[in-house]
Amino acid sequence: MKKYEQIVEDIEAYIHDNELAQGTRLSSVESYAAHYQVSKSTIIKAMDILEKKGAIFQQRGSGVFVRRQRRKGYVSLLTNRGFTEELKDFAVTTQLLKLELMKPTEEVMLNLKLSGEDEVYYVERLRDIDGNRLCIEASYFPKKIVTYLNSEIAEGSIFNYLTEGLKLNISFADIYLHVDTLNEEQGEKLQLHAGAPALFVEQVVYLGTGEPFDYSKLTYHYQHSKFFVQAINF
Structure with a gap:
C-alpha cells in the first residue's frame, strides 16, 4: 500500500471511530506531513482522495473539515x-x-x-x-x-x-x-x-x-x- 493510501485509511478510521461531527476541523496539512514524515504533496493527494470519497471538505485558507456522515445501511x-x-x-x-x-x-x-x-x-x-x-x-x-x-x-x-x-x-x-x-x-x-x-x-x-x-x-x-x-x- 502506498503511503498516501495508508494516510487515507488512517484519517477515515479516525473520523469513523471518534464519530466526528459535521464541520469538525481536522489537523492542518503541515501537521499531518510532520506526523507521517512525508511531503505536503503526499498529504494534499490524500486529502483530495478523501474529499472525492465524501469524507471531508476543504475550504481554501480555512482548513479541512469533516463532512456529514452518510446514513447507515446506504x-x-x-x-x-x-x-x-x-x-x-x-x-x-x-x-x-x-x-x-x-x-x-x-x-x-x-x-x-x-x-x-x-x-x-x-x-x-x-x-x-x-x-x-x-x-x-x-x-x-x-x-x-x-x-x-x-x-x-x-x-x-x-x-x-x-x-x-x-x-x-x-x-x-x-x-x-x-x-x-x-x-x-x-x-x-x-x-x-x-x-x-x-x-x-x-x-x-x-x-x-x-x-x-x-x-x-x-x-x-x-x-x-x-x-x-x-x-x-x-
Missing part, C-alpha cells in the same frame, strides 16, 4: 471498494453460486477489451445484508490480470484479494443503471416473484493504467437496497 453508487468495506458495520454474507474459467462472450470482450483467445473468470454470487437478500452479483475478470481465483477467495472479499493479494491499483469505474422487472430466475434468486421491480447496475472497473479488469452486473432487491451519491464541486 451503499454508495460511486465506490470501487466492494460490499465488505462499504457495509462493514453490518453482517454481509456471500453465497457463491458459480465460479468458472471460460471464454468471454461478445459483450464481455467489448467491455473488457478482450479477444476471443482470452479467458475470464466468471463469478456469480448472492449477497445478503443482516439476513436479507441484497443482490445478485455476476462478475467477469480477465485471467491475464486476475491470474487466479478459487472458491475460498470468491466467498470472501474479492476486492481485498485484488488490492492486497494481487496488489492491483484500482482507480475508477464506469457505472450504468436502469430500472426494470425481474424474470423468473432472477426473482427466485432474490426471493421475489417474477415481474417485481429491481435496480440493474452494470459497471466496468479500471486499473490506474486505464485497463479494464472487472465487468460486473448487479441486480438489487428493491426492498432491501438503499443508495446514496455524495456530489462535490457544484
Whole structure:
C-alpha cells in the first residue's frame, strides 16, 4: 500500500471511530506531513482522495473539515471498494453460486477489451445484508490480470484479494443503471416473484493504467437496497 493510501485509511478510521461531527476541523496539512514524515504533496493527494470519497471538505485558507456522515445501511453508487468495506458495520454474507474459467462472450470482450483467445473468470454470487437478500452479483475478470481465483477467495472479499493479494491499483469505474422487472430466475434468486421491480447496475472497473479488469452486473432487491451519491464541486 502506498503511503498516501495508508494516510487515507488512517484519517477515515479516525473520523469513523471518534464519530466526528459535521464541520469538525481536522489537523492542518503541515501537521499531518510532520506526523507521517512525508511531503505536503503526499498529504494534499490524500486529502483530495478523501474529499472525492465524501469524507471531508476543504475550504481554501480555512482548513479541512469533516463532512456529514452518510446514513447507515446506504451503499454508495460511486465506490470501487466492494460490499465488505462499504457495509462493514453490518453482517454481509456471500453465497457463491458459480465460479468458472471460460471464454468471454461478445459483450464481455467489448467491455473488457478482450479477444476471443482470452479467458475470464466468471463469478456469480448472492449477497445478503443482516439476513436479507441484497443482490445478485455476476462478475467477469480477465485471467491475464486476475491470474487466479478459487472458491475460498470468491466467498470472501474479492476486492481485498485484488488490492492486497494481487496488489492491483484500482482507480475508477464506469457505472450504468436502469430500472426494470425481474424474470423468473432472477426473482427466485432474490426471493421475489417474477415481474417485481429491481435496480440493474452494470459497471466496468479500471486499473490506474486505464485497463479494464472487472465487468460486473448487479441486480438489487428493491426492498432491501438503499443508495446514496455524495456530489462535490457544484
